[in-house]
Amino acid sequence: MSKDYKNALSCFATGVAVITTRHNNVDYGLTCSSFNSVSINPALVLWSLNHGSSTKAPIVESNGYTVSILAADQADLAMKFCLGDHEQRFEGVPVVRAPSGRAIIEGAIAWFDCELHESIPAGDHDIMLGHVQKYASKTGEGLVFERSRFGVVQHLVTS
Structure with a gap:
């Protein structure tokens, strides 16, 4: 698609999240700006993942992912999870574990631990x-x- 199309899409402000999964005792993660709610009951959310992403197979095979909604002071983490291999992305990043065992980025303002529907x-x-x-x-x-x-x-x- 043209650069003009991408520029037009960039006019829509989005939140920023890091999506993580854990498969075969290895953490995988990437930055995402396509996260959205779908339904309240049942509680469903969605995000979009490039077909060629190295995170796709681990998410599908582990049957889930965790979404960490980044805080305003975490722009450096948003960039970190766009670059390098998965081991480098998590290097030096404090995490806590969701009940599923997946990583939650410490300092995130919200998180959602999800089964892949x-x-x-x-x-x-x-x-x-x-x-x-x-x-x-x-x-x-x-x-x-x-x-x-x-x-x-x-x-x-506003008044």
């Missing part, structure tokens, strides 16, 4: 539909991505 082919990506098993959140500002830049939401006061 379905992987749906869609163009050059797969839609990873997950059934939320456990979750938590805390106060704080989330990291936002718009026009290829990180930022935070400016809260406007």
Whole structure:
């Protein structure tokens, strides 16, 4: 698709998350800006994964993933989980374990531990539909991505 198309899509601000899974005692992770809720009852979420991602097989084979919603001060982690191999991505990153054993990025403002409900082919990506098993959140500002830049939401006061 053209660069103009990608530029137009970048006008839509999104939150930033790190998706993790654990397969054969190895952690896998990547940065994601396509996370969304699908349903409240049942609790379903989705995100999109490139067909060629090295994280796809571990997620499918382990039947799940965890979504860590990054805090406003975690832009460095968003970049770290875009580069290098999976071992390098986790190097020096503090994590806690979800009940499933998957990594939750410490300092994240929310997390969702999901069973893989379905992987749906869609163009050059797969839609990873997950059934939320456990979750938590805390106060704080989330990291936002718009026009290829990180930022935070400016809260406007209206009368």
